[in-house]
Amino acid sequence: MKFLRVILIAVWVAMIGCGTKKTLTETGPSTEYLTGWMATAPTVIYKTRGDYSDLVPVIMNETHTRIVSYPAPSDLMSNGKLMKPHQLTKGFLLDNRGINERVAFLNYTYEEYSKLSSPPHMYDLILHIRDRHPLTELYYCGNRSDYSDIVYELNVLIERGLVNCKKADLVPMSVIL
Numbered sequence: 742m743k744f745l746r747v748i749l750i751a752v753w754v755a756m757i758g759c760g761t762k763k764t765l766t767e768t769g770p771s772t773e774y775l776t777g778w779m780a781t782a783p784t785v786i787y788k789t790r791g792d793y794s795d796l797v798p799v800i801m802n803e804t805h806t807r808i809v810s811y812p813a814p815s816d817l818m819s820n821g822k823l824m825k826p827h828q829l830t831k832g833f834l835l836d837n838r839g840i841n842e843r844v845a846f847l848n849y850t851y852e853e854y855s856k857l858s859s860p861p862h863m864y865d866l867i868l869h870i871r872d873r874h875p876l877t878e879l880y881y882c883g884n885r886s887d888y889s890d891i892v893y894e895l896n897v898l899i900e901r902g903l904v905n906c907k908k909a910d911l912v913p914m915s916v917i918l
Contacts, residue, residue: 785836787879794826796846797854798838805873808866817855825851830896842909845873879909
């Protein structure tokens with residue numbers, strides 16, 4: 742019985758070891774922000790109503806009335822560089838932060854926010870929302886690990902009409918009077 746317990750513990754430890762994050766090697770400038778956990782993250786490209794490429798994204802609830810996810814200041818850096826989105830062709834941006842259909846953008850720039858010692862209080866975050874409904878288009882184009890030169894290959898996909906990408910259903914912005 743004791744022997745069986747030792748074997749089960751050894752198998753459990755081996756399984757945990759298999760789930761650890763693997764390091765990726767850089768393949769060029771388009772993957773400069775790619776970290777091990779992002780390799781299996783979805784590839785999200787999007788367009789916005791304005792230029793929010795330097796503004797920090799947060800995730801709102803379904804009605805866009807509460808912030809449900811926001812980054813720590815240290816989350817905005819990878820390998821000493823800010824994780825701003827990459828500019829793609831035809832006005833698309835490649836997400837490097839993990840946005841989705843419920844994204845909103847704060848008035849904080851990546852640089853300002855990354856220098857904070859801790860995230861602002863939730864009340865301050867709400868007051869700093871620049872746009873609660875910024876997206877005009879959003880597509881899911883597989884996983885980041887599907888690409889060897891992600892920026893180049895996404896530009897080709899965009900030029901070819903985003904075949905094999907899934908367009909997100911965006912809730913139209915509503916005005917309450």
